[in-house]
Amino acid sequence: MTKTESAKLFTPPDPSWRERCLASFAKQAMMRTLGVEVGSVGPGEVVLAFDRDDRLTQQHGFIHAGVLGTVLDSACGWAALSLMPVDHAVLTVEYKLNLLRPATGERFEGRGRVVKPGRTLTVAEGVLSATGEADRPLATMTATLMAVADRDIED
Amino acid sequence: MTKTESAKLFTPPDPSWRERCLASFAKQAMMRTLGVEVGSVGPGEVVLAFDRDDRLTQQHGFIHAGVLGTVLDSACGWAALSLMPVDHAVLTVEYKLNLLRPATGERFEGRGRVVKPGRTLTVAEGVLSATGEADRPLATMTATLMAVADRDIED
Amino acid sequence: MTKTESAKLFTPPDPSWRERCLASFAKQAMMRTLGVEVGSVGPGEVVLAFDRDDRLTQQHGFIHAGVLGTVLDSACGWAALSLMPVDHAVLTVEYKLNLLRPATGERFEGRGRVVKPGRTLTVAEGVLSATGEADRPLATMTATLMAVADRDIED
Amino acid sequence: MTKTESAKLFTPPDPSWRERCLASFAKQAMMRTLGVEVGSVGPGEVVLAFDRDDRLTQQHGFIHAGVLGTVLDSACGWAALSLMPVDHAVLTVEYKLNLLRPATGERFEGRGRVVKPGRTLTVAEGVLSATGEADRPLATMTATLMAVADRDIED
Numbered sequence: 287m288t289k290t291e292s293a294k295l296f297t298p299p300d301p302s303w304r305e306r307c308l309a310s311f312a313k314q315a316m317m318r319t320l321g322v323e324v325g326s327v328g329p330g331e332v333v334l335a336f337d338r339d340d341r342l343t344q345q346h347g348f349i350h351a352g353v354l355g356t357v358l359d360s361a362c363g364w365a366a367l368s369l370m371p372v373d374h375a376v377l378t379v380e381y382k383l384n385l386l387r388p389a390t391g392e393r394f395e396g397r398g399r400v401v402k403p404g405r406t407l408t409v410a411e412g413v414l415s416a417t418g419e420a421d422r423p424l425a426t427m428t429a430t431l432m433a434v435a436d437r438d439i440e441d
Numbered sequence: 442m443t444k445t446e447s448a449k450l451f452t453p454p455d456p457s458w459r460e461r462c463l464a465s466f467a468k469q470a471m472m473r474t475l476g477v478e479v480g481s482v483g484p485g486e487v488v489l490a491f492d493r494d495d496r497l498t499q500q501h502g503f504i505h506a507g508v509l510g511t512v513l514d515s516a517c518g519w520a521a522l523s524l525m526p527v528d529h530a531v532l533t534v535e536y537k538l539n540l541l542r543p544a545t546g547e548r549f550e551g552r553g554r555v556v557k558p559g560r561t562l563t564v565a566e567g568v569l570s571a572t573g574e575a576d577r578p579l580a581t582m583t584a585t586l587m588a589v590a591d592r593d594i595e596d
Numbered sequence: 597m598t599k600t601e602s603a604k605l606f607t608p609p610d611p612s613w614r615e616r617c618l619a620s621f622a623k624q625a626m627m628r629t630l631g632v633e634v635g636s637v638g639p640g641e642v643v644l645a646f647d648r649d650d651r652l653t654q655q656h657g658f659i660h661a662g663v664l665g666t667v668l669d670s671a672c673g674w675a676a677l678s679l680m681p682v683d684h685a686v687l688t689v690e691y692k693l694n695l696l697r698p699a700t701g702e703r704f705e706g707r708g709r710v711v712k713p714g715r716t717l718t719v720a721e722g723v724l725s726a727t728g729e730a731d732r733p734l735a736t737m738t739a740t741l742m743a744v745a746d747r748d749i750e751d
Numbered sequence: 752m753t754k755t756e757s758a759k760l761f762t763p764p765d766p767s768w769r770e771r772c773l774a775s776f777a778k779q780a781m782m783r784t785l786g787v788e789v790g791s792v793g794p795g796e797v798v799l800a801f802d803r804d805d806r807l808t809q810q811h812g813f814i815h816a817g818v819l820g821t822v823l824d825s826a827c828g829w830a831a832l833s834l835m836p837v838d839h840a841v842l843t844v845e846y847k848l849n850l851l852r853p854a855t856g857e858r859f860e861g862r863g864r865v866v867k868p869g870r871t872l873t874v875a876e877g878v879l880s881a882t883g884e885a886d887r888p889l890a891t892m893t894a895t896l897m898a899v900a901d902r903d904i905e906d
Contacts, residue, residue, distance in 0.1 A: 316505040319474070319496045341474045344515075346594050350471040351533045352514050356507020360499075378506045379872060380895055382537040382692045382847060384719050384738060386712040388594075401736065402696040406871065407844060407897065409694050409736075426711065426719075428694055428738055430845055430895065432872070439501050439543075534717060535740055537692060537847045539874050539893060541867040556891065557851040561716065562689060562742065564849050564891075581866065581874075583849060583893055585690055585740065587717065626815040629784070629806045651784045654825075656904050660781040661843045662824050666817020670809075688816045692847040698904075749811050749853075 296330035296400060299371045307364045322357055330400035332364040338392050349389035354425040358412030361398030362429040366408040369400060373436045381429035389424045391416030407432055451485035451524050451555060458523045462487065465522060477512055485555035487519040493547050504544035509580040513567030516553030517584040521563040524555060528591045536584035544579045546571030562587055606640040606710060609681045617642065617674045632667055640710035642674040648702050659699035664735040668722030671708030672739040676718040679710060683746045691739035699734045701726030717742055761795040761865060764836045772797065772829045787822055795865035797829040803857050814854035819890040823877030826863030827894040831873040834865060838901045846894035854889045856881030872897055
């Protein structure tokens, strides 16, 4: 359930929305660098998962806040992409991350959900928690993403 | 110059502030994972630098927003740490990142500066740009950090 | 329902939590200036309501974003206050407001909910919508609030 | 000086930029409700000023955070408007406000400056302080604003 208190059912305008999200994920090197996997891809909602790894820690041994931000930004981005028309990509405009608890655990899930789709701007929310502890979020995000025609992005 | 329109001269309460920041950096595995180096460490101001690396990119070949967030969060964190009393660490409470332009370039610098130090909370700002293009920022951050007594952090 | 996907049941440590919130509301002049009324006060959740008024508009006749921010900040603040121990107040550390749609309507409700209570910091979320249109939010907020002992606030 | 460390000289595309900003201010009822006056209007930079008034306070007698947010949002909005092409308005997409100190004082100035103008999105920063205490900011803001063709806004 999102802040809106009701399940949102979005209808992606591109029938190949799922393939497009998965292809985009496959192209994002940073996900491999962090060891992130796709958990699920739905219309306006994407879950990513990753294991604890010493390489991702800050000086106290917690997962670095920036890793949580990277995973949630990506989950929010693909959640937005799933609702884009054909031949459009999304770029992140801005995001805000709140760290609610030190990020301890062995495996983590980051969920991104579209709160408000739009022709130009999409607002999404993200929640990250240790797997199996969805009621004890470690971090939350609000992200704004902009639709960009594929032809306007240098690839 | 920060939002405050005047150079701030902060006096770190811990005479070993510089060593402490460098020791903390040396302990943060995530910096090595991203290939980040220390550019400079001053009282309330830290610069980090890193090279473009395909491993850090998103699906269009730009540096991932999450990498910019990680570097600026770390720069803001050590800027705050430089002003902490002995036996205190800092944890990030929240941050907001604005992406101003697609992150293209060969080398990047992220600068974190304390805007308002405090006994409990410190507010810092970050700016990231390609090296040599400080007047063309790629991303800006505002971060809130909390002082925590070392004994209160499980290590 | 909050981002955490489960109803949170909070137990206020101060048995007079409701009276304290209402007394604090009665002391806040800005609520009267905007014509805001209390809708409901629960443990960790506060609803405020107000009518459209030309005095509160921006240049296009929409309710000013700053009014939405003021109401949600207050709702989040009292939601946090409801969970504070005796003799503690809360001050807003920071908040982020997303404007999802132009604020049109005749009456509005702003709801603040605690996502993560804490001894020092509390994180709350706010949603504002026209009355009867809870599934079509006009604005959302994430706010961080700090507990402060009453004796530490000049009154 | 902004985060970019260099003075920015913006050239407004609309030669009537100043008149347009002042006309927009004159149409914004909320500014009168709060007693806000224009301090200065420059290309990409606007200063607003207001006096302390009991009507604008929260429960401890400080100026309400929402008032600071309203004034800075407006200052950032007109700073963005000053750089818009003819026949375009701006709407706030989102903003983040940090409260650095309790807002005490007799008169206040809120300054909004464009950090990154854009065809679709503009990023601006705001700083609010008591008059004469520019080096002791009470609140800072980062705001994202969207250009909207006049014909697309119902007036």
